Amino acid sequence: MGYRNLQECVVDLEQRGMLLRIEAPLDPRLEIGAVQRRVYQAGGPALLFTNPVNCRFPLLGNLYGTLERTRFIFRDTLDDIRCLVDLKINPFSLLKNPLDIIKAPAAALHLLPATTRNAPVLECRTTLSNLPQIVSWPMDGGAFITLPQVYTESPDRPGFGRSNLGMYRVQISGNSYEADRQVGLHYQIHRGIGGHHAEAIARGDLLRVNVFVGGPPSMAVAAVMPLPEGMPELSFAGLLAGQRIPMVRQPGQLPISAQADFCICGVVDPHKTMPEGPFGDHLGYYSLTHEFPAIQVEAVYHRRDAIWPFTTVGRPPQEDTSFGAFIHELTGPLIPTVVQGVKEVHAVDAAGVHPLLLAIATERYVPYAAERQPQELLTIANAILGQGQLSLAKYLFIAAHEDAPVLHTHDCAAFFKHMLERVDWSRNLHFQTTTTIDTLDYSGSGLNEGSKVVIAAAGPVRRKLSAEVPAGLEFPPEFGGADVCLPGVLAVTGPVSRQARGECDDVIEQFCAYYAERDCFEGFPLIVICDDARFAAAALNNFLWVTFTRSNPATDIYGIRAENRGRHWGCKGALVIDARSKPFHAPPLVDDPAVERKVDELGAPGGPLHGII
Known part of the structure; x- marks a missing residue:
């Protein structure tokens, strides 16, 4: 039997050492949220603030701050829910575990x-x-x-x-x-x-x-x-x-x-x-x-x-990341039953969830062809983008299950490597140029307005990826500094963007033209232009956040040796994504230094958070 109310949950977690009372007087304006974020980042306990300034009610934060604690809170019912999910996927599972049929009606x-x-x-x-x-x-x-x-x-x-x-x-x-x-x-x-x-x-x-x-x-x-x-x-x-x-x-x-x-x-x-x-x-x-x-x-x-x-939200990962991981555990097995042919779909938290989807699906069309190409993948991609909140995605990368049966979407580095080894930029880019995107995403042409791109890859490896900045790499004026984000992905520092909303930028077009006759990016099929290449390359999450929250496919994707065939756009050289901060973007979240110093004091010896943060 689960908790009837929050009071039962708090008592149980405190008795088990999974909740910490904070009696220090802290201000609900900025201070308490900053504490919750820091404790979350440290993988710490749930927090009960018993003496908030100018507030008569105790405040509970970080309740769902770890996946393990979230599982614990719902420990009494997870098996029943998994049973019901399994019955939807495979009714024949009852033949293996006939006692499960007893549980299902009780849960219902x-x-x-x-x-x-x-x-x-x-x-x-x-x-x-x-x-x-x-x-x-x-x-x-x-x-x-x-x-x-x-x-x-x-x-x-x-x-x-x-x-x-x-x-x-x-x-x-x-x-x-x-x-x-x-x-x-x-x-x-x-x-x-x-x-x-x-x-x-x-x-x-x-x-x-x-x-x-x-x-x-x-x-x-x-x-x-x-x-x-x-x-x-x-x-x-x-x-x-x-x-x-x-x-x-x-x-x-x-x-x-x-x-x-x-x-x-x-x-x-x-x-x-x-x-x-x-x-x-x-x-x-x-x-x-x-x-x-x-x-x-x-x-x-x-x-x-x-x-x-x-809770407090901000650049991922935050407490809602644990929410998302828990929800994926419960609903992930249902995805193949919703869209035929899908093996996995991953809304990437580090990229803000909606901006980036990674998917693996079957490619069974023309099985007798000498070389596999994305065909069924495109049918499935359209189906994915027609499903609920998945329809708000901007970028959908989709790979063929048959090419790598052990590949998983939650291993982002391996997934990008797989895609970039196989993708053909001249034919594997498919745009929706005027459509809806997430309300919170300011990279598009207006509120709720932007574009999407499907990037599909199937078939054999086409290229070997590089993991080192090309020796002697030269840059056009105003560009300079390059760092490797992932094998095959090169971040380049660009000039401050002056781009207008809904428009492309001639500066990036000139960047692509500069390299049209120079074969400088061998092994790097993806170039990301950003404000700080070193920052973008410092961690996988930095690359994901910068690239996919700061770009709108229809206006921020360019290509070296780009060409149009009819109405289809592609490029023979590297794909270039302009992921600089634009003048019309919303400002990023920045912590208040004075508040952060106060949080540091709480973690000092003798403070209530000593040993936690």
Whole structure:
């Protein structure tokens, strides 16, 4: 049986030495978030801040900070969920383990939420200004709820069966929000709440919204799960909790999670938006101020012993990385059942998740051909880009399973080596030049607007990759300094970008022209132009972050000896990606030096974090 609420979880983790109480008075503005990030990076325990400055509620951070701790929290139900996943993949598994059929129906009983009158969350009422005012980064536009569970139901077909529980950003102070009356609701495209919002607009109705904070730990995981269309997140939360999620009904409001620590109830005017942001986000940059819906708050409830869970996000890896790894463990085996022919898909966390997908799939078309070429891979790539949040990817690299059956997408270095040994830039690039990308990605032509490229490789090795900077390499004016990121990948420092949004840059075209008659990049099929080649090459994660968060395929991919054949673009020499910071990009997240010094003091001898950070 899993935890019914956050209080049970905290007590258990503390008794097992997996949670540390921090009694030092720390400010929810910048300080507490900085501590959580540092402890996460050190692989440290969950943190309960019992004395936050100007805050009456204890704050819980880093709860899901390690994959091992996340597995432990849900240890009682993981086997049941794996059983149900396995049954979907292979019903014949019952012949090997017939007792599993006994478990499956028992777990299925937890799919439906339970209606209850016992609701600790309704014990007390408060106001928005009395909630913890956590500000994670110096340029954030106000305080945000960073682990919200936003609950809505279909206006056309209300009820649990058409509900959505999502982790959408909620700003509770700042900007022009009316104090204690309004909060910002930022949801990205391709989110379940968007359908409910569209229905409300069509009907001319208000959209009712409840924001839960805390409660059963399974609720937070369910809110970020990429579930199949039609499966309510509350059902998955029940499976993961090992018990039905108790909900309470209040007159005129949506159902409320009875064991939640907090609940904000309100309505969204479907025709009204307000400025929301900035906010330091998980790509490692600020998402800027834009118009988003706002919730008109009607009530704020909390339980008497309420705990406020939070996280901070920033350049990966962060705590949401552990979320992603746990979700992949649960859902990874289902991917081949969703898209025929797919073996693996990896949304690369170090590149901000949505910018970069790596995939392995079958290439079975024309099996009698003398040489394998990407054909079925392209069919499968289109199917991948039509799946839920995967549709927001900018770069999809897809390899043929038959070429290397032991290759895995989570070994990024090996995967890139495999691709770059085989790719033919003259025919293996396939663009979508005007389409949707992640709301948080500012590399494109506008908010939610950008491009995609599929890079497919199949067949034998075409080239040998180099791992050393070419001797005597010369550079055109304003360029200089080169470092090897990976075998076959060379980073080159370029001049400061003056590129306009949605336009290509003549400076990079001139770079490519400079080398058109010079055979300088033998063994380097990929060149990355960046602001600091040494930084990009210092670590694999640096290369992934710089290259794929700072480039838009349609405007930032160039080629040496490029050519057009009909409407198809390719190049005979190296592919060049312009991954410099552009004038229209959002600023990167930078820690406050004074705050970091205070965190250092907490880790000094005698400090509460000594031996942890």
